Amino acid sequence: MTDRNRIIIVGAGHNGLVCAAYLARARREVLVLEASDRVGGAAITREFAPGFRVSACAHICYQLDAGISRELKLGAHGLKTAHANLRTVALATEGDHLVLHGGRLEAGLLPDKDRAALADYHDRMLRFARVLGKQHNRRPPRIGGGGRSELIAAAMLGLDIRRLGRDPMREFMRIAGINIFDVLEETFETPLLKGALALDAVLGTNLGPRSNNSVLTMLHRLSGQATGVTGGLSLPAGGMGAVSEALAAAARAGGATVRTGSPVASITLEGDRVSGVELESGEKLAAGTVISNADPARTLLQLVGARHLETGFVHRIRNFRSKGMAAKLHLALDGLPGFARLAAQRAGDRLVIAPDPVYIDRAFDHAKYGQCSPDPALEITIPSIHDRTLAPAGRHVLSAIVQYAPFDPRASTDAARAEFLERTLGLLERYAPGLRRQVVASELLLPADIEREFRITGGHWHHGELALDQILMLRPVPGAAQYAMPVDGLYLCGAGCHPGGGVMGAAGRNAAHAVLGGERAA
Ligand SMILES: Cc1cc2nc3c(=O)[nH]c(=O)nc-3n(C[C@H](O)[C@H](O)[C@H](O)COP(=O)(O)OP(=O)(O)OC[C@H]3O[C@@H](n4cnc5c(N)ncnc54)[C@H](O)[C@@H]3O)c2cc1C
Structure with a gap:
């Protein structure tokens, strides 16, 4: 194989891995370069306190495409369901x-x-x-x-x-x-x-x-x-990282190489087409095709560079709305929290704090004007009830999406984080009296933290808002909605493309199809 035949995928989020697996099955030479030290992007499991592991962004699996799961044999590659x-x-x-x-x-x-x-x-x-x-x-x-x-x-x-x-x-x-x-x-x-x-x-x-x-x-x-695979809300055994690990195993089994700890500094061009990538380490790798799992703004404005793109297109990418509003809370608990009037076996379900739509709307009002909601809405799971690998014996992890916290890097200080954590714990305490005393460690990720840790511009769940002006043939922007970007050999494959975010894999598979020229990636 010459370097021209090589396909480089920037990022081993679940979509990058799906894309890699389909291209490898089509006998293409695929190299995946992931900046972080593990695969999965926003679908990972990691330890946030000694002995306590949690799905660090996405925590409930409900969108994973059943066809992808079947075609890539994710079960055979180790994916199991805890619930x-x-x-x-x-x-x-x-x-x-x-x-x-x-x-x-x-x-x-x-x-x-x-x-x-x-x-x-x-x-x-x-x-x-x-x-x-x-x-x-x-x-x-x-x-x-x-x-x-x-x-x-x-x-x-x-x-x-x-x-x-x-x-x-x-x-x-x-x-x-x-x-x-x-x-x-x-x-x-x-x-x-x-x-x-x-x-x-x-x-x-x-x-x-x-x-x-x-x-x-x-x-x-x-x-x-x-x-989706289950038709319901499911918890993978071992957390969401298990989905990504199974996808990486499928990609490797097809012959793809996946390198972690390899941040890409730039996508290189020769004339009007891509020629490969340069890593932050200075290493240069040639490729005839580069597919980016990073979000559209990061890919086009940072890795390619606005100077290589037409002004109108740059303007549209800059206007792609991608400011995150969801924070993520992780609690290490010394026992199972007692939610008032809730049977213990129900505590392992998806618990929501959203007493009425006006409550949620008021929570949004604060965030709209730049403040974290004093009374946020919550989606809570305690996955350790179903999966004992996530916490030490007798202890538990609580994972919650906290809606709303506006993306604001300058305001995301330790003090702001501590204040929002305090408010959220106060809210939880109203539903589960005594929970605060059970907390042995905590972590709160604001959208700016998510941007930093997961390299998602704006820390947005979908890499960019889903709205009538940013879906289907308008996603991410008109003129670049078919995975191929206006630079020869450059494609996008992440949540910023159709059909958007969630741990689904469809964007990755569609991008593989686009690279293979529309032929079905078997
Ligand atoms: C707080 C939060 C909660 C969520 N909860 C859920 C949920 O419960 N269920 C659900 O289905 N979805 C959820 N989501 C959405 C879901 O996690 C994402 O939409 C999905 O994981 C995006 O996958 P992706 O592969 O497209 O991109 P990503 O997961 O963002 O992967 C992109 C990858 O590219 C890498 N990368 C970026 N730049 C570079 C570079 N320069 N060099 C090398 N690598 C690079 C990143 O490190 C990352 O690994 C949540 C999202 C957030 C933020």
Whole structure:
């Protein structure tokens, strides 16, 4: 093989690894270069206190594409599930908690009207989410592209919507661009139920329940369940890092080389096309194709450099909205926390603190104006209940997404981190009295910390907001939505591309297809 045949992938996030595995199976020479000392990017398991390990960013697996899992034989490469189908428990400070599962109420009290509406809402949204899910494994059509394949791709999207049937199609078109708050208000009465459902729409986004596009983000989240491995919310055995380890094993088994501890300083060019990369160590590696798993801004503005790109394109990349709003909390606990009025076996489910949509909206208001929410909304898991490898005997780890903390590197000081931690612990204590005394170690990652540790510009869950102007043929920007960038030989394969973030793998596989010239990467 000559260097020209070599494909370099910058970054071993799960999408980079999926891309590597498919290209290696197609007998391409693939070298993956990862800056950090482990594979996985935002899907890793790491020790944050002696003996306590946690999924350091992504902590619940619900989007991993079933086809990818099957084709890459992730089970044979070591991926196991610690729990395949978590319930969602909407925690209440008074009265019954609500236990929700697959659009049904399993425990707690709801008026008959809400109970019936819940099943209908879930089935309706799942149907709409499947329309999005069908697009995940397709290359978005080019805007204005007149070729046969472009027209077919555009027609298929239209057809998927049309196939919903007349009334559901009208409903889909009505709600797709509006906000989840209004949709929940027209459907339900119970604030606690509405809060839990609204949280699904805003987790990881820069949106409040009253923001437009929040129905779209809810459907994106649900689309993963429609197309994912388990059809539910699952915890991989060994944490999310186990997904990435299995993907790395699949890539290596196909013949790819994965090098960690190899930060890429720049993507090098010869004339108008890529010629390889230069590492921070000064080492130069030649390649005919470079695929970046890093986010769009990092790839194009830092690694390639704006001076090599057309001004209008640089402007569009600079305007790609990617300011994160989700913080991550990890607690090492000396025992199992006792949530008031919650049976011990339910503590291992997905617990949410989102008492009503107005509460979430107020939490967003603070963040909108640059402050961490004094009363944030939380998604909590205690994975050590199902997976004893994560904590010493008798002890536990708690992992929580804390929504909202605005991305602001200058304001992300130790004092700010300590204050937000204090507030979040105070909030948890209201639901689990005595929890504070059980904490033996803690870690709170603000979006600026996530940017630094995981090399994600803005620390954003999806590498960039999911919204009507940043999805499908507009993701990351018009003119660069088909994985190939406007530099010959350069591709993107991460969450900043269609179909966005979450531990799904579709962007990685689609990018491999694009590199292979549209042929199916078997
Ligand atoms: C706080 C938080 C919580 C989340 N929770 C969930 C969840 O519960 N469930 C879920 O499904 N999703 C969740 N997500 C989203 C999910 O983690 C990401 O969307 C997904 O992991 C992105 O994968 P990726 O492979 O596209 O990119 P990344 O995981 O960001 O990988 C990119 C890789 O490129 C590497 N890299 C960057 N620059 C360079 C360079 N110059 N040289 C070499 N390597 C480089 C990085 O180190 C990294 O390994 C969460 C995200 C966040 C931030």
